[in-house]
Amino acid sequence: MAKHVTILVGTMTGTAEIVAEEIKAMLDAETAIGSEIHPMDSLDAGILAAGGDFLIVTSTYGQGDVPDNARGFFEDVARTRPDLEQVRFAVAGLGDSTYQDTFNHAGEKFEVLLTGLGATRVAGRLKHDASGDTLAEDAAVEWARDAVASFEEARAEAA
Numbered sequence: 001m002a003k004h005v006t007i008l009v010g011t012m013t014g015t016a017e018i019v020a021e022e023i024k025a026m027l028d029a030e031t032a033i034g035s036e037i038h039p040m041d042s043l044d045a046g047i048l049a050a051g052g053d054f055l056i057v058t059s060t061y062g063q064g065d066v067p068d069n070a071r072g073f074f075e076d077v078a079r080t081r082p083d084l085e086q087v088r089f090a091v092a093g094l095g096d097s098t099y100q101d102t103f104n105h106a107g108e109k110f111e112v113l114l115t116g117l118g119a120t121r122v123a124g125r126l127k128h129d130a131s132g133d134t135l136a137e138d139a140a141v142e143w144a145r146d147a148v149a150s151f152e153e154a155r156a157e158a159a
């Protein structure tokens, strides 16, 4: 099976986009895994319904909400409820622990939505803290190395 990862980006001020680009650069440099980045702005549920391996990179805003550019996509998946049995995914969440009650909630919302539709979560969620001492892109690249290895294992088990 071809090795390919689709990276979906939910962002308000661009950090998640930088994170996605750094993950892609790492995959290009260190692995044979092809990847493409899609900002969530114009996506609908069809991209997930087709199946495959996905990294979801999303920040959290408002009262623990998904970013504005992710809202239409999130709502379309929730409304149309596609069968995601053929989807494997992992979520890199960006947040800030000063928002104690809603820290990284958008990433959790994506996990709950996708697993509820039958998708397989292959790795634990990254919960980056903008008030911590690591850059989001550094933490996410390290996390992504393990996450893509988990895709490999899940593929091998399914074969």
Ligand SMILES: Cc1cc2nc3c(=O)[nH]c(=O)nc-3n(C[C@H](O)[C@H](O)[C@H](O)COP(=O)(O)O)c2cc1C
Pocket: 010, 011, 012, 013, 014, 015, 016, 017, 058, 059, 060, 061, 062, 063, 064, 065, 067, 094, 095, 096, 097, 099, 102, 103, 104, 105, 130, 136
């Ligand atoms: C107005 C505003 C609201 C935010 N609300 C939350 C929140 O509820 N929970 C959280 O964990 N982080 C929250 N954050 C922090 C962002 O998610 C964090 O800074 C993230 O790295 C931004 O990524 P982005 O540039 O990709 O949007 C908020 C930030 C701003 C500016």
